[in-house]
Amino acid sequence: MKKTLMFTAMMALLIGLSGCDKKPEARKVEAPKAAATAEAMSGMPMPAGNxxxxxxxxxxxxxxxxxxxxxxxxxxxxxxxxxxxxxxxxxxxxxxxxxxxxxxxxxxxxxxxxxxxxxxxxxx
Ligand SMILES: [Cu+2]
Missing domain, CATH: 2.40.50.320 (Copper binding periplasmic protein CusF)
Known part of the structure; x- marks a missing residue:
């Protein structure tokens, strides 16, 4: 009985933690996009091919x-x-x-x- 409770509590904790982990990951996906845009913008006045x-x-x-x-x-x-x-x-x-x-x-x-x-x- 006690073991089942512990298990349930741990599962809830794990789910809770993985739920937390997803937020920074989603932000990480957007970061390179923003960086690429900034790079393209800074390159606009004088593209490398000039x-x-x-x-x-x-x-x-x-x-x-x-x-x-x-x-x-x-x-x-x-x-x-x-x-x-x-x-x-x-x-x-x-x-x-x-x-x-x-x-x-x-x-x-x-x-x-x-x-x-x-x-x-x-x-x-
Ligand atoms: Cu000419």
Whole structure:
């Protein structure tokens, strides 16, 4: 009689304990997800796949409202690009003093989809 009570009490204790254990476990499952999201967020400004390249060319068009510049550029070895004409985004300070027809040397950052001109110098 006493043994049965003890057994029942122990079972209740075990069930109670395992019930307690489940809560932190459920939290553990969510933690890596949150960490992965934080990692992706911190990687957003500069994904690992970004490449830098240097080139020279002629300014074909500037759109200050959109913050873009079209360059008729020569081959860019770092990106394995042939010569072509294409558009880039560029901050106003990068384009200050630059006008259409200028021969320029420039640095670009390419994320695999689009490029941004990070520096530009007018050639003498
Ligand atoms: Cu190009």
């Amino acid at each position: 490449k830098m390249g240097k080139g020279s060319g002629t300014v074909a068009a500037i759109d200050t409202a959109k913050g873009t510049v079209t360059l008729d550029h020569g081959a860019i070895a770092e990106l394995k690009w042939p010569a072509m004409e294409m558009g880039f985004t560029a901050k106003p300070e990068v384009l200050s003093g630059i006008k259409v027809g200028d021969k320029v040397s420039f640095e670009i950052e390419w994320d695999g989809m689009s490029g941004a001109v990070t520096a530009m110098q007018k050639k003498p």
